[in-house]
Amino acid sequence: MGLLVNGQWHDKWYDTASSNGEFQREAAQLRNWVTASGDAGQSGEAGFKAEKGRYHLYVSLACPWAHRTLIFRNLKGLADYIDVSIVSPDMLQNGWTFDKETGSTGDGLFDSAYMHQIYTKNKTDYSGRVTVPVLWDKQQQRIVSNESSEIIRMFNSAFNHLTGNELDFYPLELQPQIDEINGFVYESINNGVYRTGFATSQEAYSAAYEKLFDALDKVEEILSSNQYLVGDTLTEADWRLFTTLIRFDSVYVGHFKCNKRTIESYPNISNYVRALYQYPDVAQTVDFYHIKRHYYFSHTMINPTQVVPNGPDIDYGRAHNRL
Numbered sequence: 001m002g003l004l005v006n007g008q009w010h011d012k013w014y015d016t017a018s019s020n021g022e023f024q025r026e027a028a029q030l031r032n033w034v035t036a037s038g039d040a041g042q043s044g045e046a047g048f049k050a051e052k053g054r055y056h057l058y059v060s061l062a063c064p065w066a067h068r069t070l071i072f073r074n075l076k077g078l079a080d081y082i083d084v085s086i087v088s089p090d091m092l093q094n095g096w097t098f099d100k101e102t103g104s105t106g107d108g109l110f111d112s113a114y115m116h117q118i119y120t121k122n123k124t125d126y127s128g129r130v131t132v133p134v135l136w137d138k139q140q141q142r143i144v145s146n147e148s149s150e151i152i153r154m155f156n157s158a159f160n161h162l163t164g165n166e167l168d169f170y171p172l173e174l175q176p177q178i179d180e181i182n183g184f185v186y187e188s189i190n191n192g193v194y195r196t197g198f199a200t201s202q203e204a205y206s207a208a209y210e211k212l213f214d215a216l217d218k219v220e221e222i223l224s225s226n227q228y229l230v231g232d233t234l235t236e237a238d239w240r241l242f243t244t245l246i247r248f249d250s251v252y253v254g255h256f257k258c259n260k261r262t263i264e265s266y267p268n269i270s271n272y273v274r275a276l277y278q279y280p281d282v283a284q285t286v287d288f289y290h291i292k293r294h295y296y297f298s299h300t301m302i303n304p305t306q307v308v309p310n311g312p313d314i315d316y317g318r319a320h321n322r323l
């Protein structure tokens with residue numbers, strides 16, 4: 001795994017030595033928006049009008065950030081509008097690759113070998129990490145966005161006039177509450193599991209671990225009186241949390257040492273995860289082979305043997321107590 005420096009690939013992991021063992025995530029750099037009219041969105045340039053077949057989504061089935069975009073593509077009826085390439089679960093010296101085995105599709109647009117080639121096709125001297133998801137514009141031959149939280153907002157509304165799908169996971173009247181809970185969930189849970197697992201000092205690990213489980217306790221309490229994070233309305237905030245929770249017991253408990261409790265041991269959170277998993281068209285976006293294989297096989301600094309655990313054996317299809 002590594003990054004691009006002036007368009008050249010370097011096999012280099014995150015530098016935690018300069019931050020007392022703390023993992024610090026880089027902000028996504030490519031932040032244009034697809035909009036219904038083609039006008040500019042909240043950031044970036046204009047010119048990305050919602051059109052059938054124009055955009056291509058690059059994802060990993062293992063990645064919780066990319067997973068959000070796949071869920072929104074399904075929930076918003078966009079499968080026939082936006083096609084997808086799935087990278088290999090193995091992210092080693094060349095970063096994400098387009099190996100066609102093991103449930104990966106290869107690069108459906110250019111038949112590239114590596115994901116970093118998509119970034120340099122967009123900008124030949126690109127510098128930065130090569131992350132998924134990426135939304136690619138086939139018309140302008142460039143990247144629209146590599147920020148999942150913004151891609152799901154585009155999917156939530158920009159294509160409604162084409163699909164007729166008016167489901168709204170970011171309704172205007174709930175936006176302040178959704179934004180608030182998103183901030184808390186991102187900081188302590190979505191990114192919290194990474195800050196716990198990628199910490200290279202005991203202090204940094206312990207701080208992230210405590211913050212993570214304090215936050216999960218708080219979520220358990222919220223879900224004892226609410227169906228979902230924001231009252232009884234299913235929103236974007238739930239899908240953003242879901243992709244971390246569904247990976248938790250299979251990967252984060254063991255591989256990232258988030259082992260104070262499992263999600264299965266929280267009565268309300270575990271029911272909630274099953275409800276979300278069983279929501280129409282969501283289960284098909286969850287691939288435990290890619291999830292476990294990616295983390296345990298790719299992070300050789302954490303798991304040098306690359307042995308992938310067989311368990312746990314959890315039935316997410318069993319009954320739940322949500323609406």
Ligand SMILES: N[C@@H](CCC(=O)N[C@@H](CS)C(=O)NCC(=O)O)C(=O)O
Pocket residue numbers: 001002027028062063064065066129130131132133146147148149
């Ligand atoms: N801010 C990005 C983060 C995406 C991200 O970090 N993806 C991970 C996979 S789970 C990745 O591609 N990491 C490669 C790297 O950091 O070098 C988003 O939410 O879209």
